[in-house]
Amino acid sequence: GLNRMSIGWDEKLEKLSEFEAVFRCCSSSLQQLQISGCPLLKSVTGGLEHLTALESLELESLPSLSEAGEGVEDDGTPWRCLHSLRSLKLRYMQNMVKLPNWMRYLTTLQILEI
Structure with missing residues (x-):
């Protein structure tokens, strides 16, 4: 299955949930996900809960994304589901x-680059 995916340079993408069906299909195989250059993207939460095998997540050049704009539920979904994220x-x-x-829900995290 698909083990690496890059979503980038999409000037119209506002929600990551547009990729939820893809994430479901490769939930057990996708290990690396890079999201970059999407100026309107306000939230990266939609669909991430399916990526239980994800080991690496890179978020780059997402000017509309802010900590407050994440729309994170009180229970930390979907971040609690990323059991393999290193x-x-x-x-x-x-x-x-x-x-x-x-970030407090990423209990397996070993590398953080800012």
Whole structure:
């Protein structure tokens, strides 16, 4: 199955949930996900809960994404479902002024790059 996916340079993408069907199909195989250059993307939560095999997540150049705009539910869904996530990279995130609250749910995280 698909083990690496890159979503990028989409000037119309506002919600990651548009990829939810794809995430469901490759939930047990996708290990690396990179999301970059999507100026209107306000939330990355839609569909991530399906990616239980995800080991690496990279978020880069997402100017509309902010910690407050994440829409994170009180129970931390979908971040609690990322049991295999070892690496998180947050690059060129202009509106993220503090570390997101959802990071506390990433209990297997070993590498954090900001």
